[in-house]
Amino acid sequence: MICVKNLSKMFDQFTAVDDLSFEIQSGDIVGFLGPNGAGKSTTMKMLTGFLTPTGGTIEFDGQSLDSNQKMIQKSIGYLPEGAPAYGDMTVFGYLNFIAEVRELKGDVRRERLKEVIEKVELQSVLNRPIENLSKGFKRRVGLAQAIIHDPKILILDEPTDGLDPNQKHQVRRLIQALSRDKIVIISTHILEEVTAVCNRVMIIASGKLKFDDTPQALQQRSRYYHAVTMKLSYAADISGLAEIEGVADMEVDRVSGEVTLFPESGQFILGPVTDYVQHRKLPVDSLFVEQGRLDEVFRSITTEEAAA
Amino acid sequence: MRNVWIIAKREFSSFFATPVAYVFIAIFLMLSGVFSFFIGNLYDRGQADLLPFFNFHPWLYLFLVPAIAMRTWSEERRSGSIELLMTLPISIWEAVLGKFLAAWAVLGLALVLTFPLWLTVNYLGNPDHGIIVAAYVGSWLMAGAFLAISMCMSALTKNQVVAFILAVVVCFLFVLSGSSMVVDALQPWAGNLLIDTVASFSFLTHFEAMAKGVLALNDVGYFVLSVVIWLYASLIIIEQKKAD
Structure with missing residues (x-):
């Protein structure tokens, strides 16, 4: 367990981290989100x-990092x-x-090296100098280095930066496959990554903790959460859509021709909307339920303070 | 101690993974040969000893040791690998010592490879081997002092060139401080105490006896102490500046 209390860091006059407090339990895969320079x-x-x-203060299992740094660093990747x-x-x-x-000694070391090299697929570059490798390989070497001793706590700063979609997928699988009693902390810019891998999201902006909950809760923050978006093949009378019970608001994108219906909080509007569409024989090409748009939530959370 | 060994091993092999060590050793051997034969007149003196060879070591080290040490910490900080090193369960003093020992071993290797010179004087006459061994040890110790200064300068900056220049300047001060040039400049106005203190910091004065094969406790102690102090200084600097 990691317990952080009132953590702050100043660089000269600049406050990089401002009074941060949180706890992370074993089994948590935490996604650290935030704009560049957020801390x-x-x-x-x-x-x-x-x-x-x-x-x-920072404590790991009740031991302060200050006085047991070396012991604690042994269990961190x-x-x-x-x-x-x-x-x-x-x-x-x-x-x-x-x-x-x-x-790691003798057979154990050999065993671990073999396992890690296979896991992040480095077999083809084993004997090449690291400086000659591509960005993706370098990143994977860094990842291999972090997990080689099977650490209890894994801290990864932008692990998928510079990887192609296949490699990203592979890294995410790797993180998910780590056993359940570990702590994983990942920082990333990629919002989808958080919903794909993490079971907890922390958003930091200007050194302060702005959000700390599950990825689902983050999605629920979006006004697009459970909204219904449809695309019409040609212009039709859609004024009635806004009158459907449970629909709070309607937005029309004139460029793409997409119509989005926002539900009143906690309402599921897919049923009534499809009924209405069928009844009126509206020319609907596609229709889907939104899961919440994370970039919009991210923007509103990280900029609300700056605006205020 | 285990970690010191691991770090030293890595650093040592890194010297040989890049051309650094080869170039250093080749240049060192060439220059030491040139200096002892052409400027030191090893032959013409008609004496079977290596004094002309050892006399030029402070001047050789002045440029070559900063060159081999300049990347130690500045490269580590520039590439960011210092973050990796400092978050491994290794303490800073282990890293400092490991890096020092690795580079010192390269210097030692370069010294060992000058053995043909020793064979030459053996062929020409009957040198006193004790004196030569003592002079080698002394030279290696002095190289350690140069190295510790240069590593400390490397810890000060991310830029290798700046590290090199700083190291040469500081080393130069220590080499020169006992020379007649500095002493003469101080003579008119400084008291004897100050002149003696400045002169006592001189690498030249401390090495003079060593080159003749006398390993006096105060000379040995001086170089050992220099190494310890400068390494300790780099430890403090790294602690302060690692994240800059």
């Missing part, structure tokens, strides 16, 4: 012991932002070096 990386750097907080590594080493040499530092 995500700074928070992660403090969690891993790289940066010393200006104020506040960390992928820093940009996946830095020793470029002149070969992939295998590098992973072997990390395994050595992580106190």
